[in-house]
Amino acid sequence: MSQDYKDYFIKDGRHIGDYEGMYRNCPDPWNIEALGLRLDMLAALLLLDFLKGPIAKVLDLGCGAGLFSLEVIRKLSKDNKDIWFLLSDISPTALRQAEKRLRTSDLGERGRKEALGKAGAPPLGEAPPDLASLYAPEADFLPLDLRTLPKDNPFSGKGFDLVVLAQALWGILEDLEAILTEVRKSLSPKGALLISQHFPGDAQEYGRDIVRDPEGLKGFLRKAGFKESHSVECDRDFNHHYGGLWRSS
């Protein structure tokens, strides 16, 4: 079995889209565990500061192994523990990895249990840990192919305060407007869509005729009924990174 993610993702200009095979066979397919958060993710995290009103329900579409999801959860739940996160991806294996990441993170169950265990027997003279800071996020995990949304949208009318779409563009490119239209229907009236996406410029092998830069993506978002509220762009000439916050127009 190949361990080269391109054999499952995009090869010779064609979107193969075997994401489940990829997560099964390629450790760290996006090099994300090794390299950490990309610029577009850092930009998108900054944009969370512009969310309005209380955030109670968050949907992360194409969450993959959950590295970015964890950062979103970490940031949003810093001052608000009453949030439910629904993480979704086409690949059940990716979802299992995301769940493990959350449950074994410092925010997760294990960290909580370990700390509570310590709290049960703090060394003499030592203050017990701050139990209020120990928090296991309320999260569920749903396998779903976003390309099915135009026919059957389980999120429609569910009033998510935030929907995250991070680097999931290539897997939905061929029906982008219809899928984004369905994503918009999942938002609460003040809800926002957070986009984190990078564009490889001349190295883009697939979909250049559909979207090749943030402007191209913005065109589809507008057609789907969104308007941009805030954005950050960087590294335009090499690996164009875009973070954007969009609301219903």
Ligand SMILES: C[S@@+](CC[C@H](N)C(=O)[O-])C[C@H]1O[C@@H](n2cnc3c(N)ncnc32)[C@H](O)[C@@H]1O
């Ligand atoms: C590059 S990864 C990004 C993962 C994560 N959002 C992040 O930023 O780290 C793209 C993810 O989109 C998922 N994906 C691609 N096409 C999809 C589709 N049609 N429906 C649902 N998920 C999809 C893939 O399985 C993969 O986990």
